[in-house]
Amino acid sequence: MEPSGSTISSSSNHPLNSTGGVCQWEQGRGAEVVEEIKRFSQEGRAVTLDPSLFALALCSQQSELKTRQVAFKTLKEVCRDPAHLFSFIQQKKELREAIALISKYVTKGWKEVQLAYSDKEKSEEVGTVLSYLEMVEKVKHSCDEAEIIHLIDKHKLEREQLLTDHLKSKQVWRALLKDMLLQSVLKILGKMTSNKVLEPGSSDTQALCDRFQSQTALTKAKIHPFHILLSSKNYKRDQGYQVKTKWEPDSSILKAMDSAFYKSFMNVEPVAKRFVVAVDVSTSPSSVVPGTSISTAVAAAAIAMVFARTEADTHVLAYSEGVPVPCSISADMTLAQATFELVKIPGGSTDCTLPISWATESGKAADVFIILTNNPVWTFTASPVPSLKKHRQQSGANSKLVMCGLTSIGHAIADTEDRGLVSICGLDLGAFSVIRNLAQDLI
Known part of the structure; x- marks a missing residue:
């Protein structure tokens, strides 16, 4: 109209x-x-x-x-x-006519859509949707591998739009991989290597590696570096978590993912707040974050790198007892180097109040404290809440505190109604969203 x-x-x-x-x-x-x-x-x-x-x-x-x-x-x-x-x-x-069309297709099927719109005057949008649905129906009833591959290339189909039998073909998978979102590729790397769709030295493997190393492709996909790290560690472990699929990791893919990890820091949008990231080194750094194949030491180093590389005002500390030790994690530092900076500090008993007291006594106002610990039960000698309140009073900042138990399965900081306190158990990509929203007063 x-x-x-x-x-x-x-x-x-x-x-x-x-x-x-x-x-x-x-x-x-x-x-x-x-x-x-x-x-x-x-x-x-x-x-x-x-x-x-x-x-x-x-x-x-x-x-x-x-x-x-x-x-x-x-x-x-x-x-x-x-x-x-x-x-x-x-x-x-x-x-909303196009939305109504799609709803009818989902609930009534293609024949009902054809009957309903055969004699109806169609807008350009409705015509486009009808053409697309007609193509989807064609794929669903096709057993011709060449035709399916042609339709994938022409219409940029995704694997969810194909039948299970279609996905038994290596050539169909290779066609899908050409334009598959990198986020989706990361989920199936092991399977594609196990099924020999991605073989060492093949043109398909090289094309995928080129995408992983392309700043343009990574920016378009908006992949978070921690997502790439988790996927890389999972691929390297040579087997899936919930299935018996095993594979031999391809060295060129691992190298490309390592490159993608560092390039993807450009995808993290800064929130322009003052951060203190403190890593508890009182317990063994070899423990593993639940549900992942990444050690707590590497996870802590990666988290520290995310904030050190993207937020201009970030202090990274290692602490256990005594005086927290500032860690110089620079933008040109590798993940291995950052991890070494953290684990070289001698351990001891856990005192999670130290990073907050250090900031208060040093006159460094912090908007957000992120305290990472391996302590699974958080049996601290003192609560961080009084220290946080003192820092707020002296600095004038509305400071927030995130206590992240990398190996914890469910313990809170304290029984408090303070909206500036958040407990996180374990770690995944969602944790970064929580921290970001907390820093911006969105939660």
């Missing part, structure tokens, strides 16, 4: 204008678009409300949550009578 009668300006700075083919709500200015719609409708500057209702319906279906919320909040101020509301609802229905 084409809007008509609009008197909206086409100025290059106008929030409804498109710059370089990108609408302004895609540039985070959706709320401005809604405000402009509201202003035009209230000032009576449009001949009819239909274009405004169309634009408002469009805003109410954008991916950005803030834009959708503002659009629905503004609805009651734009709609002057029931007819306007019904018009808005109709606009939304027409905009």
Whole structure:
């Protein structure tokens, strides 16, 4: 449906204008678009409300949550009578026609979709979806390997869209790997090596290694370095966790993943906060983080590297008892070197208050303390909570504390309602999201 009668300006700075083919709500200015719609409708500057209702319906279906919320909040101020509301609802229905088509396909099947849309006038979007679904149906009923590979190449199909029998073919897997998301590739490296889809010295293996070492590919995939590290260690251990699949790790793939680990630090967006990352060295560094094949020492070093490389104001400490030891983990340091910096410190009993006291006494205000420990039960001689409160008072910072038990299965810091305290048991990619959201006051 084409809007008509609009008197909206086409100025290059106008929030409804498109710059370089990108609408302004895609540039985070959706709320401005809604405000402009509201202003035009209230000032009576449009001949009819239909274009405004169309634009408002469009805003109410954008991916950005803030834009959708503002659009629905503004609805009651734009709609002057029931007819306007019904018009808005109709606009939304027409905009969601493609979604309705997909829902019918999922619930009723392809034949019902064909019957429902055979005589109906189709928008360009609906036509595109129909063509795509027709191709999916074609793949589902094809036993011709060459045809399946052609459709994979032409339509960039993913393995979830193929039948189990299709995935018995090495050539089909090789076709899928060409454009498979790197996140998906990391999950099946072992299987593809075991099945000889990826063989040493093959062109497919070389192409995959090139992708792992491509800064452009890594940036596009937005893979976190810790994700690559976990996948690399899992691949190196030569067998899966829940299946009996075994493989001989390919040295060229391991080398490419090692390169990808360091290059992917560019994907970590800084939060511009002051961090203190403290590693407990009181117990054995050879223990393993549950659910992974990575040692706690390497995990702690990787975490320290993430913050040291991406946050301008980060202090890394090693501690057990006595005085915490600052560790100079630089941007050009390898993971092995960073790990050595941590484990060379003599161990002792655990005192997790030391990193906080060190920051307070040194006059180094911290927004977030991240304390990593191997202690599975966290039987500390003193709670870190009083030390944190003292640091807040003296520094004036609204300091947060993350206690991460790398080998723990469920123990809290203390019985407190302080929203600035978080306990994490074990470690995965989700932990980084929690720390990031805590630092930005989102949780």
